[in-house]
Amino acid sequence: MKRRSFLAAGAGAISSLLTPISISSERRSVVAVISHSGISTLTGKQRIDAFHAMVKRGISLLGTDAFSSALHTRRSVSLKANCLAGRPLSPDPELAEALGRVLTEAGVRDVSVWDRSQREMIRAGYSAEMTSGITCTATDARGVGYSRRIHEHGRVGSLLSNVLLEHDGLVSLGVLKDHDLSGISCAMKNLFGVIHNPNKYHDDGCDPFVAHVTAMPAIRQRLFLSVVDATVAQCHGGPAYSPAWTWNAESIMLSLDPVALDTVALKLIEEQRALKGLKQLAEEERHPRWLETAESLGLGTARLERIDIREDTI
Amino acid sequence: MNRRKFLGALSVSPLCPFLITPSGEDQYRRSALFWDSLPEKKVQCTLCPRACRIADMERGYCGVRENIDGEYYTLVYGRAVAAHVDPIEKKPLFHFLPGSTAFSIATAGCNMECKFCQNWDISQFRPEQIKSVDLPPRDVVQQAIRTGSASIAYTYSEPVIFYEYMQDSAEEGQKLGIRSVMISNGYIEPEPMRELLPLLDGVKVDLKAFTDSFYRDLCAGTLEPVLDILKLVKERNTWLEIVVLIIPTHNDGADEIKAMSDWIYDELGPDVPVHFTQFHATYRMRNLPRTPVKTLERCYRIARDAGLHYVYLGNVPGHGYEDTICPHCDTPVIKRFGYTILEYRLENGSCPECGTAIPGVWT
Numbered sequence: 281m282k283r284r285s286f287l288a289a290g291a292g293a294i295s296s297l298l299t300p301i302s303i304s305s306e307r308r309s310v311v312a313v314i315s316h317s318g319i320s321t322l323t324g325k326q327r328i329d330a331f332h333a334m335v336k337r338g339i340s341l342l343g344t345d346a347f348s349s350a351l352h353t354r355r356s357v358s359l360k361a362n363c364l365a366g367r368p369l370s371p372d373p374e375l376a377e378a379l380g381r382v383l384t385e386a387g388v389r390d391v392s393v394w395d396r397s398q399r400e401m402i403r404a405g406y407s408a409e410m411t412s413g414i415t416c417t418a419t420d421a422r423g424v425g426y427s428r429r430i431h432e433h434g435r436v437g438s439l440l441s442n443v444l445l446e447h448d449g450l451v452s453l454g455v456l457k458d459h460d461l462s463g464i465s466c467a468m469k470n471l472f473g474v475i476h477n478p479n480k481y482h483d484d485g486c487d488p489f490v491a492h493v494t495a496m497p498a499i500r501q502r503l504f505l506s507v508v509d510a511t512v513a514q515c516h517g518g519p520a521y522s523p524a525w526t527w528n529a530e531s532i533m534l535s536l537d538p539v540a541l542d543t544v545a546l547k548l549i550e551e552q553r554a555l556k557g558l559k560q561l562a563e564e565e566r567h568p569r570w571l572e573t574a575e576s577l578g579l580g581t582a583r584l585e586r587i588d589i590r591e592d593t594i
Numbered sequence: 595m596n597r598r599k600f601l602g603a604l605s606v607s608p609l610c611p612f613l614i615t616p617s618g619e620d621q622y623r624r625s626a627l628f629w630d631s632l633p634e635k636k637v638q639c640t641l642c643p644r645a646c647r648i649a650d651m652e653r654g655y656c657g658v659r660e661n662i663d664g665e666y667y668t669l670v671y672g673r674a675v676a677a678h679v680d681p682i683e684k685k686p687l688f689h690f691l692p693g694s695t696a697f698s699i700a701t702a703g704c705n706m707e708c709k710f711c712q713n714w715d716i717s718q719f720r721p722e723q724i725k726s727v728d729l730p731p732r733d734v735v736q737q738a739i740r741t742g743s744a745s746i747a748y749t750y751s752e753p754v755i756f757y758e759y760m761q762d763s764a765e766e767g768q769k770l771g772i773r774s775v776m777i778s779n780g781y782i783e784p785e786p787m788r789e790l791l792p793l794l795d796g797v798k799v800d801l802k803a804f805t806d807s808f809y810r811d812l813c814a815g816t817l818e819p820v821l822d823i824l825k826l827v828k829e830r831n832t833w834l835e836i837v838v839l840i841i842p843t844h845n846d847g848a849d850e851i852k853a854m855s856d857w858i859y860d861e862l863g864p865d866v867p868v869h870f871t872q873f874h875a876t877y878r879m880r881n882l883p884r885t886p887v888k889t890l891e892r893c894y895r896i897a898r899d900a901g902l903h904y905v906y907l908g909n910v911p912g913h914g915y916e917d918t919i920c921p922h923c924d925t926p927v928i929k930r931f932g933y934t935i936l937e938y939r940l941e942n943g944s945c946p947e948c949g950t951a952i953p954g955v956w957t
Contacts, residue, residue, distance in 0.1 A: 426723070461652075480655065
C-alpha cells in the first residue's frame with residue numbers, strides 16, 4: 281500500500297470511530313459571536329493573540345465540554361479556508377494561526393490550513409511561514425490532488441481533496457459574505473472547495489447541493505467545528521470582493537452546528553442588506569433554501585428560534 | 595520537510611506569487627465568444643442552452659469559462675488534454691472518408707454531466723486539474739498533416755465548451771485542406787452553431803435519449819435544444835450522423851426508439867446514419883450490465899422499420915449490422931469489423947450493383 285493510500289485509509293478508519301454531525305432538530309444549537317472593536321488595527325503577533333482570545337472565548341460560549349466532545353480523539357485537523365476573494369475577503373491567516381494554536385493546545389498534533397488552490401491561498405495572504413506550527417497546503421500542490429474514488433451522496437458525485445481525507449478532523453473556516461447563486465457563502469458553501477467539480481452544483485440556488493456535499497460521509501464524519509471570519513463582511517456582490525457592500529463587523533462566529541451558523545450568518549447579512557436599502561435575498565430569488573434541506577438531513581438546525589446566539593466582546 | 599508543504603514544493607518565495615504562474619495557466623486564456631455583460635460585473639453566457647449567469651471570479655457549469663473582473667474568458671484555448679490519431683470509424687462517422695484517420699483533440703470540461711460518461715476523467719474536470727499539452731490551432735493542423743490525417747476531430751470531452759479553440763483550428767485546417775468534424779452532444783445555442791458550421795465538414799451528435807426526463811436526470815441537460823441543433827445541421831447540409839448509446843432500462847424502450855426513429859425520419863430524412871451503441875458500466879452508472887446485443891438488434895429493426903436507410907450497431911465488433919447496405923438492392927457496399935474497413939465497394943459514392951447514390955462524404 282502506498283503511503284498516501286495508507287494515510288487515507290488510516291484517516292478513514294479513525295474517522296469512522298467518530299460521531300458524525302447529527303444534530304437533533306429538537307435540541308437548541310449554539311452560535312457564538314465574538315467581537316473585538318480593535319481587531320482591524322492590530323497586526324502580527326498582536327493580531328494573532330487577539331484572535332486567539334476570541335476563539336477561546338467563543339469555545340467557552342459553545343461550552344468547553346461540548347467542544348471537547350466534538351473534538352473527541354481527533355489528532356489531525358485540517359482547516360478548510362475559503363480564499364476565493366483574495367486578501368480583503370478571505371479568512372484572515374492570523375485567525376487560522378490562532379485556531380491552530382487553540383487546537384494544538386487541545387491536544388491536536390497536526391493542523392493544516394488549506395484550500396483548493398495555492399494561487400488563491402497566496403493571494404489571500406497565506407504563506408509557509410505560519411508561526412504556530414500549522415502547515416499550509418492546497419489540493420493543487422504537488423503530490424496532493426483528489427481521491428481516486430468517486431464519493432457520492434444524494435445528487436452529488438465527486439472526488440474529494442486528499443487534504444481532507446488525510447486528516448481525521450475538519451474545521452470549515454469561511455467568511456461572512458453574500459453569494460450570487462447560493463445566497464450566502466459562509467460555513468457550508470465553503471465545503472464546495474473540498475470537491476473537484478463544484479461548477480456542476482450551482483444550479484437551483486445550489487439546493488440541495490450544499491446540503492448534500494456537507495452530508496457526504498467523508499465530510500460529515502470529519503466536520504466538528506465551523507468558524508466564520510466576520511472581521512470584514514459583505515452583504516451583496518459576492519462571492520468576489522466588492523468593497524461597496526462590505527462592513528467591518530470586527531467579529532468571528534463559531535458553532536458546532538454548521539447549519540445554525542449559516543442561519544445566523546444569513547440573519548446578519550439580511551440585516552445589513554436592509555440597512556443598505558437592498559432587497560432581501562428571497563426577493564432576489566436567492567434565499568438559501570439549502571439550509572432547510574440541510575436541516576431535513578439532520579445536519580443541524582435552520583430555525584432561528586432554536587438557536588442560542590451567544591455574543592461577547594473582547 | 596513534508597513533500598506536500600506547497601510553498602516548499604514550489605521552491606519560490608511566498609511573497610512572489612507571480613512566480614507560480616510564469617506561463618502556466620494564463621497562456622491558455624482568451625476572450626470568450628458569445629456572452630453579454632450584466633450589471634455588477636456579472637456575465638451571461640450565450641454559448642449553450644444552460645445560459646449560465648456568472649458572477650465575478652466564478653466559472654460556468656462547464657468549468658472552463660471564467661468571469662474575470664466582468665470579462666468572460668475561455669481557459670482552454672490551445673490546452674489539449676488528449677491528442678490522438680483515430681480511425682474516423684471510432685467517432686463513429688461511417689459515411690465520412692471511410693478508412694481515413696482523424697487527428698483527435700479535446701480539452702477538459704463539458705456542459706453536461708452524463709452519469710454514464712465514458713470520458714469523465716477529462717470531461718468532468720477543470721483544466722488545471724488535468725495534465726495538458728500546449729497545442730495551439732496552428733500546431734493542431736500541422737500535427738494532422740504530419741500524421742496523414744484527413745481531418746481534425748473535436749471529440750472525447752465536449753467541443754462546444756472549447757468553441758474558440760475549435761473554431762480557430764478548423765479555420766486553420768480549412769486553409770490547408772484538412773477537414774474538421776465535431777463530435778458533440780449538440781448542446782449549443784443555434785447562433786454559435788450557425789457561425790461554426792461553414793468551418794465543419796461533418797458533425798456527429800449524441801442523441802442520448804428521446805425523453806426530456808432522461809436528459810434532466812442523467813445528463814443535467816434538456817432534449818429540445820439538441821433536436822433543434824440536429825435540424826440546423828441538416829438544413830445547412832453539413833454531413834450529420836447520430837449516435838444513441840442504449841442503456842438498459844433507461845432509454846431502450848421500444849416506444850421510445852420508435853418515436854425517436856420517426857422523428858429522425860420526419861425531420862432529418864431517411865439518409866442520416868444512426869448508430870445504436872452498447873453501454874458498459876462506468877462513472878456513476880456502475881450497477882448496470884452491458885446492453886444485451888438482442889436489445890441493440892431490436893433497436894436496429896425498429897429504426898429500419900421506421901424507414902431509416904442507414905442504421906448501425908456500435909461497440910459490438912464483428913456484428914453484421916456494422917456494414918453499409920445499399921437500401922435499393924441490399925448489396926453490402928462497405929463491410930466493416932469494428933473500426934476496420936474489410937471491403938469498400940462504392941464507386942463514385944454509388945452502389946456498384948444498382949448505381950444508387952449512397953449519401954456521405956466519400957472523397
